[in-house]
Amino acid sequence: MVNGFFMLIWSHRMLVDGGSFLCFRVLPLKKAAEQKAQASRIAAATCFKSMLKERGDISINSRWSRVKESLRDDPRYKSVRHEDRELLFNEYISELKATEHAAERENKAKREEQDKLRERERELRKRKEREEQEMERVRVKIRRKEAITSFQALLVETIKDPLASWTESKHKLEKDPQGRATNPDLDPADTEKLFREHIKMLQERCAHDFRTLLAEVLTLEAASHEGEDGKTVLNSWSTAKRLLKSDPRYNKVPRKDREPLWRRYAEDVQRRQKSSQEEKNADTKGRNTLESIKLALEAGRSHERR
Numbered sequence: 274m275v276n277g278f279f280m281l282i283w284s285h286r287m288l289v290d291g292g293s294f295l296c297f298r299v300l301p302l303k304k305a306a307e308q309k310a311q312a313s314r315i316a317a318a319t320c321f322k323s324m325l326k327e328r329g330d331i332s333i334n335s336r337w338s339r340v341k342e343s344l345r346d347d348p349r350y351k352s353v354r355h356e357d358r359e360l361l362f363n364e365y366i367s368e369l370k371a372t373e374h375a376a377e378r379e380n381k382a383k384r385e386e387q388d389k390l391r392e393r394e395r396e397l398r399k400r401k402e403r404e405e406q407e408m409e410r411v412r413v414k415i416r417r418k419e420a421i422t423s424f425q426a427l428l429v430e431t432i433k434d435p436l437a438s439w440t441e442s443k444h445k446l447e448k449d450p451q452g453r454a455t456n457p458d459l460d461p462a463d464t465e466k467l468f469r470e471h472i473k474m475l476q477e478r479c480a481h482d483f484r485t486l487l488a489e490v491l492t493l494e495a496a497s498h499e500g501e502d503g504k505t506v507l508n509s510w511s512t513a514k515r516l517l518k519s520d521p522r523y524n525k526v527p528r529k530d531r532e533p534l535w536r537r538y539a540e541d542v543q544r545r546q547k548s549s550q551e552e553k554n555a556d557t558k559g560r561n562t563l564e565s566i567k568l569a570l571e572a573g574r575s576h577e578r579r
Contacts, residue, residue, distance in 0.1 A: 317352040318361050324349040325365045333370045337362045413458070420458040421467065427453040428471040435475035436527055439468050479525040480534060486522045487513075487538045496542065507539040 324347050325331050331340060337359045344350040353361060427449055432442055446454035446464070454464060495516070496507045506513040510532050517523045517535075526534065 314354075314357075317349070318357070320349040321353045321358070321361050322365050322368075325362065331365075331369075333366055333373060335366065416458040420453075420456040421463070423451070423453040424456065424459060424464060424467055425471070427451075428468060432468070432471060433475070435472060435479050435525060437472060439465055442468060476527065476530075479522070480530065482522045483526045483531070483534055484538060486517060486520050487535060490516050490520070491535075491538065491542070493542075493546070507542055510535055513539075 324344065328340075328343075340362070341358065350358070427446060431446060431449075443454075443464075446468075449455075491506045491513055496505050499505050500509075500512065504512045506516060513535055514531075523531070
């Protein structure tokens with residue numbers, strides 16, 4: 274009985290040790306075989322996709338049912354299991370689509386970047402053009418201002434007669450050795466306008482001098498002298514003219530302006546005379562009224578004393 278018991282224990286130990294041996298030796302071999310088979314399938318799949326890529330006529334729109342017949346004679350086709358071929362083909366098509374979509378995204382991003390770059394370049398060109406145009410406008414404005422100043426100086430130097438005409442003066446001005454009358458920054462209309470402004474200034478200056486002459490000659494004392502016909506220097510232009518025409522300031526004023534200037538001066542003097550006389554009359558009347566009141570008060574007080 275004891276021997277049987279030891280035999281049972283020995284048998285169990287041998288069984289356990291044998292299982293351990295099998296696990297230690299068989300399982301790694303099985304795992305290695307599976308890894309080798311997996312590597313073989315991966316290699317076959319890679320070769321299969323290389324075959325598809327080499328065809329060159331397979332696109333994202335290709336169908337397995339139409340392509341497979343043309344692939345049957347290739348060893349790489351046969352190296353893949355039947356059930357894996359269509360799956361690998363569909364994976365390849367998906368990869369093509371992903372690659373195409375990635376390329377489209379990249380191209381789109383490049384186009385957008387190029388569009389932005391072109392837009393920035395356009396904005397820079399426009400800004401540069403605006404700056405150049407503004408600088409040119411400033412330069413033209415400065416040149417025009419300088420040309421106007423130079424031409425005005427020429428007018429002061431050359432045109433001193435307030436009765437000068439543009440037709441006669443134009444040729445005279447164009448002979449200026451400095452070319453101030455033919456400056457390209459001045460239009461012909463500009464030069465004529467500046468000339469007329471100069472003539473107007475001369476005429477205004479002469480008119481001012483003529484009014485000064487009137488004030489110097491046609492005084493209140495002169496106005497108090499009446500001729501036999503009752504004419505004075507303030508009511509008769511012919512009478513005033515005889516006193517004025519010997520002065521150079523008289524001849525510098527255009528003939529058509531002389532009498533109107535005299536008439537305005539005479540009216541102004543007569544208006545001031547009238548106003549002054551009215552003030553004197555009012556003052557005299559006021560004094561007379563005060564005297565009357567004073568006399569009346571004194572008469573009243575004398576009556577009360579009596």
